[in-house]
Amino acid sequence: MATISFEHLLDILFVPICIQIGALIVGSFLSRLINRYLQSNVNRDSWQYIFVNALKGLPISWCSGVGLYWTINSLSIPETISRLLSYLLFAVIIFTLTRVIARTLSGMIDFYTMRSDQNMPKTSLLNNLINILVYSMGALIVLQYCGISVAPILTALGVGGMAVALGLQDTLANIFAGLHLILSKQLRLNDYIKLSTGEEGRVSDITWRFTTLQSVSNNVVVVPNQSISKAIITNYSMPLQDITVSVAIGVSYDSDLDKVEAVCIRTAKEILSKLDPEVKAEPVVRFNLFADSSINFNVIMHVSEFTNQYIVKHEFIKAITKEFRKENIEIPFPVRTIINNKE
Numbered sequence: 001m002a003t004i005s006f007e008h009l010l011d012i013l014f015v016p017i018c019i020q021i022g023a024l025i026v027g028s029f030l031s032r033l034i035n036r037y038l039q040s041n042v043n044r045d046s047w048q049y050i051f052v053n054a055l056k057g058l059p060i061s062w063c064s065g066v067g068l069y070w071t072i073n074s075l076s077i078p079e080t081i082s083r084l085l086s087y088l089l090f091a092v093i094i095f096t097l098t099r100v101i102a103r104t105l106s107g108m109i110d111f112y113t114m115r116s117d118q119n120m121p122k123t124s125l126l127n128n129l130i131n132i133l134v135y136s137m138g139a140l141i142v143l144q145y146c147g148i149s150v151a152p153i154l155t156a157l158g159v160g161g162m163a164v165a166l167g168l169q170d171t172l173a174n175i176f177a178g179l180h181l182i183l184s185k186q187l188r189l190n191d192y193i194k195l196s197t198g199e200e201g202r203v204s205d206i207t208w209r210f211t212t213l214q215s216v217s218n219n220v221v222v223v224p225n226q227s228i229s230k231a232i233i234t235n236y237s238m239p240l241q242d243i244t245v246s247v248a249i250g251v252s253y254d255s256d257l258d259k260v261e262a263v264c265i266r267t268a269k270e271i272l273s274k275l276d277p278e279v280k281a282e283p284v285v286r287f288n289l290f291a292d293s294s295i296n297f298n299v300i301m302h303v304s305e306f307t308n309q310y311i312v313k314h315e316f317i318k319a320i321t322k323e324f325r326k327e328n329i330e331i332p333f334p335v336r337t338i339i340n341n342k343e
Contacts, residue, residue: 023067027060034059054103058096091142098138105130128208129179177225178206186233187211192306196232199223202307216307236306242279245301245309247316250294252330257295260329261285264299267323271301271316278304293332 037052181187187203193213194200199221201213211228213221236243251260268283281302289296299316303309324331 020064020067023063024060027063030059030063031056053107054100058100061092061096087146090145094138094142094145098134102131102134105134175208175225177229178208178211180229181206181211181225187228187235188237191235191237193236194234195223195228197227216310242281242302242304243306243309245303245312247299247301247313247320248296249299249320250291250296250331251324252293252332253295255295255329257287259327260297263323263327263329264320267319268299268301268316271312271319272303275312275315276303276308 034052034056187193187206189203189205191203192201193203199213201215201219201221204212204214204220206212206225209224210222211225213223215221249264251257264285265283272279272283279302283299283301285297285299287295287297299320301312301316303312321331323329
């Protein structure tokens with residue numbers, strides 16, 4: 001009797017097991033094709049790559065879902081269980097589709113960011129908004145398929161949203177301020193900025209409520225988006241990344257100014273070639289003042305990033321001091337002669 005029951009059980013489960021195994025094999029094969037395509041020398045800035053990358057890891061779920069659908073139709077199971085499984089299958093399919101859409105939209109933003117002349121930053125705020133919108137739409141579709149009317153839910157969300165908005169005014173203000181900063185292109189990731197309130201640093205991320213800045217000392221400065229939108233911003237990375245660095249020097253009145261200029265330019269070029277080789281602009285010397293004990297001038301150099309100016313100044317001052325001593329160029333210091341008239 002036990003043998004007959006076991007054989008009967010095998011007859012019932014043989015087809016479903018074969019369907020699921022076949023579905024897993026097909027899904028694994030498609031996943032390998034996708035991974036092989038992504039690892040090949042394909043243009044990562046193309047629409048094809050964005051879409052295929054969005055499909056990564058999902059063929060197994062889709063094939064398993066199709067196998068589950070065939071399994072349901074091949075078995076004689078109660079209608080209630082069949083309906084429950086169909087709801088589950090539909091929810092899995094919608095979830096995977098929404099995941100593909102969310103990934104594709106994120107990839108499109110990356111694509112637009114790289115193609116745009118004035119880059120719009122892809123921040124965690126944009127990612128979160130895209131995911132919430134797409135997955136919320138997917139959840140509403142699943143509820144509608146399951147026979148749950150979404151109209152009362154939307155109405156309740158509308159009424160409740162007004163109450164939540166009143167209670168979360170500061171949070172919503174920060175969210176919209178962050179969106180304004182991103183869409184207006186006033187800030188970009190990795191821009192070095194300084195606020196009128198004194199905070200400064202490199203923009204590392206724009207989140208729901210805060211913009212994080214990384215200071216020169218590698219500390220993280222967290223500033224509410226609303227405060228940034230109200231502050232006066234100095235963006236040292238716009239319109240161009242490079243900035244000018246000016247070092248003030250004074251030499252003796254007996255110095256040959258043409259020689260001084262040549263030595264300063266040569267030294268500045270050597271320092272820039274070592275520390276900031278991306279700079280193409282030539283350093284210049286500008287004499288500007290007949291001071292009490294020296295002729296003053298500025299050595300003006302370009303650096304590719306705001307934070308590079310400190311190390312360039314540091315190394316240039318050491319190098320120019322050594323060169324002036326080698327060339328017998330005097331850097332005078334103020335001398336006061338006190339005359340004591342005794343009667």
